[in-house]
Amino acid sequence: MRAAVLKKQFESVLGGHLDWQSRPMPELVPSGISGIGLPRGCLTEIIGPASSGRTSLLVAILAAATAREEVCALVDAEDTFDPLSAAAAGVRLPRLLWVRCSHNAEHALKAADLLIQGGGFGLVAMDLGDTPSNAARRISLTSWFRLRRGVEHTPTVLVTVARQSNARTCASLVLECARERVTWSGTRGTSQLLRGMRVRAGRPLGPTERSKTCSPVFTAVAI
Amino acid sequence: MFACLHGSGNLTALAFEFSPLVEQTAPDTVTLDVSGLERLFGFPQDVAAAIARRAAEIRVKVHIALAANPDAAICAARGGVPSGPGISIVPQGDEAKFLGPLPLTLLAPSPELLETLERWGIRRFRDLAALPPLGIAERLGPEGLRLRELARGEADRKLVPLDPPLEFEDQIELEYPVELLEPLAFLLARLLNGLAARLATRALATDELRLRLKLENRATYERTLRLPVPSLDTKALLKLLQLDLAAHPPEAPIVRVWMGMNPVKPRAAQGGLFVPIAPEPVKLELTLARIQAIVGEGRVGSPELIDTHRPGEFRMVRPGWDRRSPFVVCQLVLRVFRPPRAASVAMASGQPGFVAADGIRGKVLELAGPWRTSGDWWTSNPWARDEWDIALSDGALYRIYREPRGWFVEGSYD
Numbered sequence: 001m002r003a004a005v006l007k008k009q010f011e012s013v014l015g016g017h018l019d020w021q022s023r024p025m026p027e028l029v030p031s032g033i034s035g036i037g038l039p040r041g042c043l044t045e046i047i048g049p050a051s052s053g054r055t056s057l058l059v060a061i062l063a064a065a066t067a068r069e070e071v072c073a074l075v076d077a078e079d080t081f082d083p084l085s086a087a088a089a090g091v092r093l094p095r096l097l098w099v100r101c102s103h104n105a106e107h108a109l110k111a112a113d114l115l116i117q118g119g120g121f122g123l124v125a126m127d128l129g130d131t132p133s134n135a136a137r138r139i140s141l142t143s144w145f146r147l148r149r150g151v152e153h154t155p156t157v158l159v160t161v162a163r164q165s166n167a168r169t170c171a172s173l174v175l176e177c178a179r180e181r182v183t184w185s186g187t188r189g190t191s192q193l194l195r196g197m198r199v200r201a202g203r204p205l206g207p208t209e210r211s212k213t214c215s216p217v218f219t220a221v222a223i
Numbered sequence: 224m225f226a227c228l229h230g231s232g233n234l235t236a237l238a239f240e241f242s243p244l245v246e247q248t249a250p251d252t253v254t255l256d257v258s259g260l261e262r263l264f265g266f267p268q269d270v271a272a273a274i275a276r277r278a279a280e281i282r283v284k285v286h287i288a289l290a291a292n293p294d295a296a297i298c299a300a301r302g303g304v305p306s307g308p309g310i311s312i313v314p315q316g317d318e319a320k321f322l323g324p325l326p327l328t329l330l331a332p333s334p335e336l337l338e339t340l341e342r343w344g345i346r347r348f349r350d351l352a353a354l355p356p357l358g359i360a361e362r363l364g365p366e367g368l369r370l371r372e373l374a375r376g377e378a379d380r381k382l383v384p385l386d387p388p389l390e391f392e393d394q395i396e397l398e399y400p401v402e403l404l405e406p407l408a409f410l411l412a413r414l415l416n417g418l419a420a421r422l423a424t425r426a427l428a429t430d431e432l433r434l435r436l437k438l439e440n441r442a443t444y445e446r447t448l449r450l451p452v453p454s455l456d457t458k459a460l461l462k463l464l465q466l467d468l469a470a471h472p473p474e475a476p477i478v479r480v481w482m483g484m485n486p487v488k489p490r491a492a493q494g495g496l497f498v499p500i501a502p503e504p505v506k507l508e509l510t511l512a513r514i515q516a517i518v519g520e521g522r523v524g525s526p527e528l529i530d531t532h533r534p535g536e537f538r539m540v541r542p543g544w545d546r547r548s549p550f551v552v553c554q555l556v557l558r559v560f561r562p563p564r565a566a567s568v569a570m571a572s573g574q575p576g577f578v579a580a581d582g583i584r585g586k587v588l589e590l591a592g593p594w595r596t597s598g599d600w601w602t603s604n605p606w607a608r609d610e611w612d613i614a615l616s617d618g619a620l621y622r623i624y625r626e627p628r629g630w631f632v633e634g635s636y637d
Contacts, residue, residue, distance in 0.1 A: 051619035055637035080558040083526035089554035100522040118510035120502030194612040220555035
């Protein structure tokens with residue numbers, strides 16, 4: 001009763017009805033790709049099939065975070081990270097902690113949990129991109145919920161890369177990567193070169209949506 | 224009661240074994256307060272004998288003198304008037320009589336004063352002690368009076384204490400061997416807490432922790448933990464030690480635990496308002512140790528590229544956050560298969576036409592290559608390969624290569 005009276009007093013002083021239920025929007029940090037922002041203190045999923053540009057997007061996010069002088073951690077479930085490509089993409093390797101889990105998703109989850117509990121990281125990424133789909137689906141919703149609760153109210157951005165969405169409702173943002181086209185140059189058989197890949201990244205389409213023309217598009221340039 | 228040790232060797236270490244109040248009187252002379260040692264050893268002769276025994280054990284050649292005041296003990300030790308082998312006991316109240324035969328040069332008077340006393344025919348303590356104080360004050364001044372006091376063994380003063388060397392070490396001798404790490408953790412915690420408390424009282428921290436375990440099979444097992452920044456967080460240090468011992472367990476039960484800490488000044492740094500967040504160093508060290516216990520040694524750290532053209536070469540280093548100016552470009556990156564997947568490749572017109580490997584199968588739709596690279600041919604571990612970038616009919620882009628051992632898929636572009 002007293003709370004209701006206090007609310008009314010506040011509203012009369014501030015002049016108008018206040019929305020008491022809504023929570024402030026999380027701060028969005030630049031991902032290195034125009035039009036894509038990642039919420040701090042939330043779980044973001046990047047999904048897509050092989051060669052869809054999801055790793056290029058992750059590396060661009062890591063490069064942007066290390067460029068902001070944040071300390072990042074990459075938990076690599078399948079040990080697929082290529083430091084040479086990442087360094088060429090602008091990732092400051094000395095500011096990156098790389099955990100190589102040698103094909104064990106359970107170890108990856110434990111390591112990510114420890115890193116989040118340890119705190120102090122600007123970005124924690126968990127790469128399950130080559131983890132078999134059935135193994136990734138076996139990760140319980142409780143584990144994802146624990147990770148989400150771990151980063152909540154912290155300045156850490158938690159990003160996962162996988163073939164399909166696994167965290168479901170625990171993810172605040174899901175970015176689905178789809179390759180639009182691959183650019184080759186030169187003549188086949190003699191001087192052909194892989195030039196890059198045009199990727200569209202956006203939230204997955206709902207059952208009633210038809211196209212995602214508003215989704216950001218970026219080109220990953222071959223080294 | 225004071226004792227003076229005059230001789231050669233590590234006199235201060237010997238003195239600190241008997242008293243915490245030690246004065247380094249001269250490079251070859253150390254004076255210590257031995258009041259109270261009578262209750263432990265008995266008569267002053269027994270105290271002196273105990274010191275002499277210990278000196279013989281650690282091979283220090285020393286003359287020991289005990290007296291009621293420090294200066295009398297110093298004069299007796301330097302004069303070497305023995306009441307036993309290398310021992311002088313100056314009886315209380317009879318100092319002047321005991322020190323009387325000593326030469327005046329022991330008091331190190333100024334050359335002018337010594338010359339004056341020589342002319343007067345005064346060469347020994349007893350000669351100076353017999354002179355009237357008023358006459359000495361008139362003719363020789365305060366220095367003369369001070370020399371007379373010393374010669375009579377009446378000078379009294381406080382010792383100028385020497386700080387004991389800062390050694391933060393402790394050990395526990397166990398009554399029965401410890402086999403499991405869990406009971407060992409209690410012993411480690413006890414040592415850690417004691418050493419940390421000693422460091423804290425001196426406003427110090429540690430950046431290196433040394434653990435030496437004596438095993439039942441008479442072997443010695445040593446572990447050293449180095450911290451990135453000085454710390455006194457005993458909980459974190461204990462957990463680090465536990466994780467380290469769990470990863471590298473000793474081969475036999477433990478019968479003695481020795482621990483040492485390197486004392487350093489704690490690092491004080493103020494964080495900036497606009498400085499990006501970074502993990503707390505000691506907490507990060509603990510997190511890394513925990514992750515290392517899960518994923519294995521050498522699999523956590525920052526990647527560092529090696530200055531070579533050999534593909535896939537890098538090394539893992541300890542994370543150290545640098546602050547260099549950044550640049551960001553969206554690059555197409557490779558997902559590396561470790562180890563590379565062996566492939567069967569069907570050639571068509573001298574180029575790969577069909578590729579099959581573990582989880583990969585398809586017709587080559589587009590390709591770029593071959594890119595021929597080689598290196599280290601001047602070493603015992605040369606390498607040479609031809610690389611292709613290919614687009615397969617399964618929809619993915621791969622990098623494949625051929626080397627003398629056969630065809631391999633190195634990774635996929637993603």
